[in-house]
Amino acid sequence: MADADTRAKWDRIAPHFDFMAGRGAEARWKPFKQQLFSHMEGRILFLALGTGLDIATFPPGRDITAIDISPRMLEQARPRIEAYPGTIRTECIDVHAMPFAPDHFDQIYTSCTFCSVPRPVEGLRALHRVLKPGGGLFMFEHTGSRYYPFRYMLNAMTLLTERAGPAMNRRTVDNVRAAGFKILEVNNIFLDVVKTVTAFKAPV
Numbered sequence: 168m169a170d171a172d173t174r175a176k177w178d179r180i181a182p183h184f185d186f187m188a189g190r191g192a193e194a195r196w197k198p199f200k201q202q203l204f205s206h207m208e209g210r211i212l213f214l215a216l217g218t219g220l221d222i223a224t225f226p227p228g229r230d231i232t233a234i235d236i237s238p239r240m241l242e243q244a245r246p247r248i249e250a251y252p253g254t255i256r257t258e259c260i261d262v263h264a265m266p267f268a269p270d271h272f273d274q275i276y277t278s279c280t281f282c283s284v285p286r287p288v289e290g291l292r293a294l295h296r297v298l299k300p301g302g303g304l305f306m307f308e309h310t311g312s313r314y315y316p317f318r319y320m321l322n323a324m325t326l327l328t329e330r331a332g333p334a335m336n337r338r339t340v341d342n343v344r345a346a347g348f349k350i351l352e353v354n355n356i357f358l359d360v361v362k363t364v365t366a367f368k369a370p371v
Contacts, residue, residue: 170236170261173285177237184218184243193220196307199356200224200278203305203363207231209273212297214262215280216255219244227252232272234260262290267297274298277306281342282333291346298368304348306364311336313359340364 180187201224208229213221216233217240225231231254235241238259248255260266262284275294284290294304312318318336329335340353340362348366355362 170263170285173283174236174238174261177235177283178239181218181237181239181243184240185220188218188220196356196361197224199363200307203307203365204276206303206305207274207276210271212267212272212275212294213255214275214277214294215283216241216244216257219247221278222247222251222255225251225253229253231255233257234262234265236261262293265293265297269296270299271297272299272302274303274305277304277308279307279309279333281306281308281339282310282335282337287337287339287342288345291342291348295347295368300368300370302368303351304343304364304366304368306339306343306366307362308337308339308364309333309335309361310339310359 200221204221204224205226207226211229211231213231213233216222216235217237222244233248233255234257235244236259241257241259244257248257263286275298281287281290298304340350343364343366344350347368349369350364350366352365353362
């Protein structure tokens with residue numbers, strides 16, 4: 168069953184999300200997302216599509232299942248979905264309650280997602296369940312920092328931002344490990360806050 172409070176929060180934000188995301192930030196991170204998403208192949212799950220801003224960085228011709236907890240976010244994404252030169256099927260689903268069979272997807276992608284999943288390790292374990300053994304998890308995320316003064320700044324910011332959007336201090340790399348994934352690579356893009364994470368589900 169979907170988290171009603173989380174769904175309601177993102178439904179409220181949906182009409183304003185593109186403005187909140189900022190054109191400058193999207194342009195800045197676009198090359199890094201394109202590089203990460205260039206690995207897309209096989210049966211793909213994209214978690215938290217939102218308003219579809221990331222679709223512009225997808226390689227063409229892919230077969231993608233995209234989910235989001237917010238129906239209003241997916242409504243906002245519809246023009247971008249329809250313009251994509253490939254297949255994007257959308258479903259309004261909470262990551263904690265995905266109906267997909269175990270070992271269903273070849274790859275899973277996220278983009279600034281696990282700052283917002285209420286129970287991140289549980290959400291990552293749900294992704295681990297639906298990913299095939301040997302399959303890859305590819306993440307573009309912002310996280311907390313290990314360094315002074317950024318760690319304290321991000322902790323303080325989270326007291327405000329978490330009420331209306333993302334947490335700023337998540338330990339996402341540690342959470343990926345705790346969920347059972349094997350880390351292949353972590354690339355810091357901006358300090359140790361914005362990063363890409365590549366991991367996989369170990370073969371049985």
